[in-house]
Amino acid sequence: MRPGAPVDGTALLALLSRPAPEVAPRLLGGLFGHRGEDGAVVVRITEIEAYGGPAGSDLPDPGAHTWGGRTARNASMFGPPGHVYVYFTYGMHHAVNLVCRPEGAAGGCLVRAGEVVEGVELARARRARGRSSPVPDAGLARGPGNLAKALGIDLGHDGAALAAGDPAAPGFFLVPPEDPQQQPVASGPRTGVSGPGGTSEFPWRWWIPGEPSVSPYRAAVPRRRR
Template structure:
C-alpha cells in the first residue's frame, strides 16, 4: 500500500516517536480500528510486544525482523512513526505492528490481542470462515494472526498511515490512546514464540492486561529439529 501522511494528533506522534518498549505499555486499553469496504472493526488493545532495531544500534533486538538491517519486507519498520507494518508468517498468518521511532530508526509494537468492541458481527464472520464451529467472542482477536483476520488486515495494508481520534476510523486505520487517568494495569514478561536471546528474560517486552480473557497464552519458541 502506498503510504499516506501520518495521521493523528501531536500527542500520538510524539509517543510513537519513542522507543517501542516505552510505547507498548501505553497502548494497553487503547482503541485500534480498521475500516474496509466491508465495514469497521474496532478493538481494545489487551496485549502488545515491543521490537527494536538492528545490531549496532541504540536498541539492538535479536528477536526483531530488523536485526540484520532493512529489507523490502521490513522497510516499514524503519519509520516514519504513525504507520503500520504488516507481515506474513508461517505461510498462513498476517500480523500488524504500530511503527515507532523517527524515520531510519527501526522499532514497532506488535498488537498481539484485543477485545472487539465494535463490528462484532463482521469480526465473527471473518473468523468463522473455514470453521465448523463459532469462535468465542473473547478469542476473536486473541493472537496476532487472529487479530489481523478479525480486522481484515493483509499485506496490502503494509505502510498504511494511522489516524487518531474516535471518528477517524473512516480514514482506514486509527488509534486512540486511553487518557492518563484511565491507563490499564499491565503485567510484563518475555515475548511469545521468539527464539534465541530475543526470547529470554533479558527482553521482557511483552505487556498484557492481567485477567483479560482475550490475552493469548505465553508460549516459548518451539525447538527446531535438526535434519
C-alpha cells in the same frame, strides 16, 4: 475514550516517536481499528509486544525482524512513525505492528490481542471462514494472526498510515488510553521468540491481567534439523 472521539495527531506522533518499549505499555487499553469497504472492527488492546532495531543500533533487538538490517520486507519498520508494518508468517497468518521512532530508527509494537468493542458481527464472520464451529467472542482477536484476520488486515496494508483524527475515515486509527496508569499491567518475555530475544533479557510483552482475550504465553519451539 470511545470510537469516534477526536485524536490529537500531534500528541499521537509524539508518543509513537519514542522507542517501542516505552510506547507499548502506554497503548494497553487503547483502541486500534481498521475500516475497510465492508465495515469497521475496533479492538481494545489487551496484549502488545515491543521490538527494536538492528545489531549495532542504539536499541539492538535479536528478536526483531530488523535485526539483520533493512530489507524490502521490513522497510516499514524503519519509519516514519504513525504507520503500520504488516507481515505474513508461518505461511498462513498476518500480523500488524504500529511503527515507532523517527524515520530510519527501526522499531514497532506488535498488537498481539484485543477485545472487540465495535464490529463484532463482522469480526465473527471473518473468523468463521474455514471453520466448522463459531469462535467465542473472547477469542475473536486473541493472538496476532486472529487479530489481523478479525480486523481484515493483510500484506496490502503494509506501510499504511494511522489516521490521527477521524476514526470514521477508511483505513487505520489508534486511540491511546487517556490514563494508562489506571489499569493493572503485567510484563514478561515475548511469545514464540527464539534465541536471546525471547528470554527475560527482553521482557517486552505487556498484557492486562485477567483479560480473557489475552493469548497464552508460549516459548519458542527449537527447529529440528532434517
